[in-house]
Amino acid sequence: MKLELTREYISELRAIIEARDDKTALAMMEDLHPADIAEIYSELSTEESKYLYMVLDPEVASDVLVELEEDDRERFLRALPAEEIASQFINNMDSDDAADVISDLDDAVKQEVLKHIKDVEQAGDIVDLLSYDEDSAGGLMAKELIKVNENWSLTTCLREMRKQAEEVDDLFYVYVVNDDNILTGIVSLKAMLIATGSTIVKEIYEKDVHFVRTDAPGEEVAQIMEKYDLVVLPVVDSIGRLLGRITIDDIVDVIRDEAEKDYQMASGISSDVETTDSPIRLSRARLPWLIIGLIGGILVAALISQFEGDIKLNPEMAFFIPLIAAMAGNVGIQSSAIIVQGLASNSLGLESTFKKLVKEFVVALMNGLILSILLLIYNLAMNQGLALTYTVSISLFVVIIFAAIFGTLIPLLLNNMKLDPALATGPFITTTNDIMGLFIYFLMGRVLYDVFLV
Amino acid sequence: MKLELTREYISELRAIIEARDDKTALAMMEDLHPADIAEIYSELSTEESKYLYMVLDPEVASDVLVELEEDDRERFLRALPAEEIASQFINNMDSDDAADVISDLDDAVKQEVLKHIKDVEQAGDIVDLLSYDEDSAGGLMAKELIKVNENWSLTTCLREMRKQAEEVDDLFYVYVVNDDNILTGIVSLKAMLIATGSTIVKEIYEKDVHFVRTDAPGEEVAQIMEKYDLVVLPVVDSIGRLLGRITIDDIVDVIRDEAEKDYQMASGISSDVETTDSPIRLSRARLPWLIIGLIGGILVAALISQFEGDIKLNPEMAFFIPLIAAMAGNVGIQSSAIIVQGLASNSLGLESTFKKLVKEFVVALMNGLILSILLLIYNLAMNQGLALTYTVSISLFVVIIFAAIFGTLIPLLLNNMKLDPALATGPFITTTNDIMGLFIYFLMGRVLYDVFLV
Numbered sequence: 007m008k009l010e011l012t013r014e015y016i017s018e019l020r021a022i023i024e025a026r027d028d029k030t031a032l033a034m035m036e037d038l039h040p041a042d043i044a045e046i047y048s049e050l051s052t053e054e055s056k057y058l059y060m061v062l063d064p065e066v067a068s069d070v071l072v073e074l075e076e077d078d079r080e081r082f083l084r085a086l087p088a089e090e091i092a093s094q095f096i097n098n099m100d101s102d103d104a105a106d107v108i109s110d111l112d113d114a115v116k117q118e119v120l121k122h123i124k125d126v127e128q129a130g131d132i133v134d135l136l137s138y139d140e141d142s143a144g145g146l147m148a149k150e151l152i153k154v155n156e157n158w159s160l161t162t163c164l165r166e167m168r169k170q171a172e173e174v175d176d177l178f179y180v181y182v183v184n185d186d187n188i189l190t191g192i193v194s195l196k197a198m199l200i201a202t203g204s205t206i207v208k209e210i211y212e213k214d215v216h217f218v219r220t221d222a223p224g225e226e227v228a229q230i231m232e233k234y235d236l237v238v239l240p241v242v243d244s245i246g247r248l249l250g251r252i253t254i255d256d257i258v259d260v261i262r263d264e265a266e267k268d269y270q271m272a273s274g275i276s277s278d279v280e281t282t283d284s285p286i287r288l289s290r291a292r293l294p295w296l297i298i299g300l301i302g303g304i305l306v307a308a309l310i311s312q313f314e315g316d317i318k319l320n321p322e323m324a325f326f327i328p329l330i331a332a333m334a335g336n337v338g339i340q341s342s343a344i345i346v347q348g349l350a351s352n353s354l355g356l357e358s359t360f361k362k363l364v365k366e367f368v369v370a371l372m373n374g375l376i377l378s379i380l381l382l383i384y385n386l387a388m389n390q391g392l393a394l395t396y397t398v399s400i401s402l403f404v405v406i407i408f409a410a411i412f413g414t415l416i417p418l419l420l421n422n423m424k425l426d427p428a429l430a431t432g433p434f435i436t437t438t439n440d441i442m443g444l445f446i447y448f449l450m451g452r453v454l455y456d457v458f459l460v
Numbered sequence: 461m462k463l464e465l466t467r468e469y470i471s472e473l474r475a476i477i478e479a480r481d482d483k484t485a486l487a488m489m490e491d492l493h494p495a496d497i498a499e500i501y502s503e504l505s506t507e508e509s510k511y512l513y514m515v516l517d518p519e520v521a522s523d524v525l526v527e528l529e530e531d532d533r534e535r536f537l538r539a540l541p542a543e544e545i546a547s548q549f550i551n552n553m554d555s556d557d558a559a560d561v562i563s564d565l566d567d568a569v570k571q572e573v574l575k576h577i578k579d580v581e582q583a584g585d586i587v588d589l590l591s592y593d594e595d596s597a598g599g600l601m602a603k604e605l606i607k608v609n610e611n612w613s614l615t616t617c618l619r620e621m622r623k624q625a626e627e628v629d630d631l632f633y634v635y636v637v638n639d640d641n642i643l644t645g646i647v648s649l650k651a652m653l654i655a656t657g658s659t660i661v662k663e664i665y666e667k668d669v670h671f672v673r674t675d676a677p678g679e680e681v682a683q684i685m686e687k688y689d690l691v692v693l694p695v696v697d698s699i700g701r702l703l704g705r706i707t708i709d710d711i712v713d714v715i716r717d718e719a720e721k722d723y724q725m726a727s728g729i730s731s732d733v734e735t736t737d738s739p740i741r742l743s744r745a746r747l748p749w750l751i752i753g754l755i756g757g758i759l760v761a762a763l764i765s766q767f768e769g770d771i772k773l774n775p776e777m778a779f780f781i782p783l784i785a786a787m788a789g790n791v792g793i794q795s796s797a798i799i800v801q802g803l804a805s806n807s808l809g810l811e812s813t814f815k816k817l818v819k820e821f822v823v824a825l826m827n828g829l830i831l832s833i834l835l836l837i838y839n840l841a842m843n844q845g846l847a848l849t850y851t852v853s854i855s856l857f858v859v860i861i862f863a864a865i866f867g868t869l870i871p872l873l874l875n876n877m878k879l880d881p882a883l884a885t886g887p888f889i890t891t892t893n894d895i896m897g898l899f900i901y902f903l904m905g906r907v908l909y910d911v912f913l914v
Contacts, residue, residue: 200625237708
């Protein structure tokens with residue numbers, strides 16, 4: 007049942023598509039989950055995928071479309087007329103998936119597709135959803151849900167739920183509303199199972215229910231669902247009327263994207279790219295960071311050129327330039343990564359900025375001392391000159407402390423200024439710390455060479 | 461209903477604890493979710509938390525204990541006798557939470573606690589769970605679930621489910637087993653809702669159901685649940701008998717941990733630490749990477765010392781050491797990050813290693829060309845000597861290509877050797893690339909200075 011996608015499988019399938027052998031093609035994909043079929047699609051050309059779509063059952067084909075990577079989907083939909091998109095795919099989708107698919111289309115095609123949706127209620131739902139920001143709770147929610155009035159008996163509920171259930175794929179909770187459609191609570195299916203038919207919803211429902219407003223950002227939704235271990239979260243409008251629900255599988259993507267985004271920023275990749283993207287796209291995502299790095303490098307070169315005389319006199323000063331620069335970068339990245347992660351997972355606690363700085367200072371003091379002494383022992387053992395030995399160790403110590411403080415302070419400052427703290431990681435902080443670190447190193451060298459060579 | 465944790469709230473609570481004012485303390489925490497109370501606890505001392513535990517309803521207190529950060533929990537449990545842990549907390553927990561809590565205890569205490577659990581069935585479940593690796597499907601699953609026999613009628617099911625439901629917190633799916641307790645499928649509650657009482661389970665259950673074996677690693681569980689958008693996943697033994705189920709909220713943690721782990725590795729932090737940890741713990745998590753960086757720096761210094769004569773003659777060569785080193789590092793990290801993420805999210809597709817290398821090569825060629833030309837223009841404009849100008853630009857170009865290839869190859873090689881590819885990011889790749897980059901730079905310098913100064 008689990009698909010092991012192999013190159014053999016794909017070439018076999020390609021041959022079958024080439025031969026236009028509908029039956030065998032269908033047989034090869036029967037019993038596969040739409041997510042598996044989507045994985046197969048990403049290996050095929052647009053023409054090949056199009057053929058497979060025509061072979062597949064429309065309902066399965068719609069599920070596959072939802073599971074596709076965004077760029078594969080766009081490429082594929084561009085090859086289809088609006089009417090076909092509406093009748094073949096959108097009609098079989100939940101409102102949130104339909105809205106996601108449609109929102110990626112060009113404006114003109116979007117209108118065309120909406121016009122061709124037969125179910126007016128569904129079209130209305132989709133238009134509603136399209137009006138929300140894609141990354142807000144409104145954009146993440148589905149409108150399909152099961153709700154009951156708080157005054158109904160369980161018998162009435164069951165009758166109404168049977169009607170509503172046809173539209174809903176997964177049924178986890180039943181939402182309770184009052185006569186004004188204001189969300190008042192939830193009934194778990196477990197509670198319904200245990201109670202008898204004449205029980206009134208009011209008697210068994212839970213009042214304390216987590217919910218979000220349509221304008222809550224996706225990250226906040228993720229934090230709430232993660233913290234309270236929720237599987238579904240209802241979404242309400244500004245006066246509390248129940249509009250939809252967000253399921254955890256959509257939020258898992260938000261959580262992964264968020265975690266990956268910080269990692270990508272730290273690695274100097276500016277937008278969401280994957281190995282399967284085109285070289286131009288890959289290049290564009292990285293070049294800005296490299297240019298920042300290049301400018302940084304030029305600034306560092308300008309700084310060092312101020313110490314040309316020192317280097318001419320004591321060329322061995324140059325040996326440890328990379329060490330000082332690398333350690334400043336490493337310490338800065340460590341300090342900033344831990345703050346960025348803490349901010350992302352909201353686990354920084356109530357410690358004040360000052361207390362955090364003091365703690366980082368203590369950590370830097372310990373690490374700096376250990377590393378400087380190790381380096382001192384090495385250089386003494388290698389019989390490097392005393393001036394160089396002390397210059398390198400003392401500046402390493404100072405640089406580590408500065409880098410740790412910068413690494414902590416900058417993401418916190420950015421966060422206070424409502425900028426993405428992850429900006430502080432990656433090439434940006436490395437460059438700043440390089441400049442600061444080497445400036446300290448050469449200054450220290452000037453002083454200590456004077457002392458030791460008197 | 462949503463808690464905004466403030467320093468004022470905490471100091472108010474502290475004053476109330478100080479005054480031993482049970483009623484007000486309880487009132488302050490009434491209506492709060494256990495996850496919120498856990499957040500409050502992490503701000504309090506062990507003594508203060510202990511007092512609050514005694515005030516809280518035991519069931520709520522148990523939920524809070526489960527929600528606590530691991531180190532807060534250990535600190536707290538160490539202050540309690542085994543008997544109290546068993547009777548006050550474990551008795552109120554699901555088997556998987558109980559096993560998690562108990563597994564953190566010292567061996568002697570563990571045995572003591574197990575002995576004091578009154579419910580023999582629960583104790584058995586916990587002992588079973590403790591036998592699995594914490595990060596495997598067995599360690600992640602809970603034994604509480606609702607199951608029905610495939611030959612039962614819906615009416616029988618409902619009667620049996622009412623009995624079973626008392627033990628289960630959340631009810632999403634009902635598992636179907638045959639007479640040998642072999643998992644044969646699931647019935648959704650939706651299907652049960654729509655069908656009539658005399659329907660036999662066999663007629664309405666879904667046969668194609670995803671499941672994992674107890675020894676499946678947590679990351680595989682996460683990949684399956686994420687790919688197929690599952691909320692619960694059943695766990696079976698080697699012959700297919702149903703043993704338990706994993707819910708998505710436990711997997712969200714695995715997904716976040718996994719994503720954060722790669723980021724932490726890339727940032728040079730070796731274990732799971734947070735800003736709230738002690739300085740010693742923070743220092744220990746970072747020192748190993750810094751020592752690797754230090755050793756790398758020493759190797760680089762030894763390399764550069766081989767070119768001491770060149771530097772003495774042309775001290776301006778030293779200006780661009782940080783630029784070359786930093787760019788080699790940046791490019792290497794970019795290339796490796798994209799591979800590491802692709803491996804983690806299983807989205808590398810079927811492209812062969814060779815094809816990936818070719819693509820990286822093309823990207824590096826484009827970026828390298830652009831950056832080298834930019835640097836060339838700058839250096840020409842600044843009237844740097846021609847020898848230096850060409851040395852820097854040509855070596856930058858070569859270095860970028862090498863760094864991209866290394867950055868792609870090393871994580872793929874590590875992965876093939878069943879090592880964590882994330883090892884290739886962070887200080888390790890930076891150091892290798894520094895050495896390679898500066899070697900190319902100085903060699904190039906030696907050649908070009910000869911050419912231009914003839």
